[in-house]
Amino acid sequence: MGLYLLCFILFLVGLYGVIAKKNLVKIIIGLGIMSYAVNLFFILIGYRHDAVYPILEKGRHAARMVDPLPQALILTSIVVELAVTALLVALAVRIYEKYKTFDITKIRRLKG
């Protein structure tokens, strides 16, 4: 339970970074922390105490195994996050070229 709580706190740290920080790069890092927390949460779901890795080899009996499915899901979600982060960084670079700043309080041509 304590581990899940720590994982949730990590999620909130990321959310704080996205909401409270003024710098585009720090916002991107905040989003990264949020996704790491969720990935960690998935790994915790699959974890079993005193279990073995989920591969059936010659001479090994089927024993208590770690759930392999969340690990497979996380590989997919990491790829998705990589793509989103790459896009965000590319946008941040182009925004810097146009506005000459990373400060979101100065990037305000849209309003309403």
Add this chain to the structure above:
Amino acid sequence: MIIPCFVVVPLAASFCIILFARKSNNGAMTLSVLAGTALFFMSLLSFVLVAENGGPLSYATGGWKIPWTIGFVLDYLSSFILISINTVAVAALWYSIRYITRYTDAWKYYALFMLMLGGMNGFTVTGDIFNLFVFMEISLLAAYALVAFGCEAEELEAAFKYTVMGSISSTLVLLAIGLIYASTSTLNMAHIAQNLPLVHKPLLLFVYGLLFVGFGFKAALVPFHAWLPDAHPAAPAPISAMLSGVLIKTLGVYALIRFFYHVVPAPENVLNIFSVLGAASILIGVFMAKLQFDIKRLLAFHSVSQIGYIILGLGLGTPLGLLGAVFHLLNHGLFKSLLFLNAGSIEYGLGTRDLREMGGLNREMKSTAVSSMIASLSISGIPPFNGFFSKLILILAAVQAKQPIYALAAAAGSVLTLASFLKVQRYAFYGEPAASRKSEKIPFSMNLAMLFLAGLCILSVVLMIPGIKEQVLDKVVDNILNRQDYLEIIAGG
């Protein structure tokens, strides 16, 4: 099998464009227009196939049995949404043929467009909760990039805002998926629904909250709508039409229906939150829209308002309310995408989006003026057009459910919408031309796309004729309300 083709065709088109039609704008255009037209007819065919089968069709990937593999499901609801998506997509693609020549690297635009279409179609047909997340991210990634396609300062700013908001809500959805998997040990949506009694009650409330906020962001419900009025106007016009017309409904409204009516059925008090936020969206969206002079921004605020009607219908939860909601979903897809295409041709012809710099356009842009008049009357709910019927049903449903306040909010929203579109008509199409404006001729393919949608705005009224209504709309409503059918057929393989 037709079901996997909805995903395979657009994704294959997108990859073929990137692999073979690199730097060839005409090749990319031909390929994607062909794929879009094929998808349009396939989506119509899919509804007939479901009706012939008399219930949901399913497809298991990789030859495994369904609860252990990713299953695709085609029922009346997903088929209806597919028709809505692919109709708007085909019009947007025809429109793009000439419109997008204003931008450089049109082949990238078509590749992203097909990727977004593939993501949305996959999102609609999938029966696996994690697969749903992946398709959602595919379509959103393409949408983020398309919003920034023009690479002007405002567009980049809007795209950054959209990407950050979209990622937060996707992360919340992923967290909800993790919690659901942890407590039901399955990812198949029908299987989850069967195992639901095992779930701890407080945990289920947390899951409701996460799913509601996550998909509420995608649907741009009122407390979560801040990204929409920036992101939708910034995109090229056909993409605005796709985003406002179908993306918010597929990723937001369809997901809310699927989750809160089938997978994790919502109790009464959760549905009440739907109604309250729906009514708030109607009023706040339309008030904000009245203040705008940028035509695309005005239309984007109207999207917030119109989504409110659909969510209000879902929240009422009665058969009549759902009938109004699904009919309004189709209608809003048609007239809002048409209005965005109109705004795009005004921008194409005049080079401005400010209403105060237009005027007298009904003499120069006949097709635009006519189709925009039809769309404006439809969105404001004037009798012979489709918007009138769906709004009338929603208001009647609210009265029938003994919720006169919601009926009043819906009626007031409709009157204010009319006022706001009278302003658009007066500034843009009537009156004297602004002093310093010049205009260009609108190409034939753009007019064709607009008149096609305008025709559909009038034609979709036939769905209300008794006899046809029972065959189409009532089937979709039954599909939403009969949770048991969905569970049995999919879990049975």
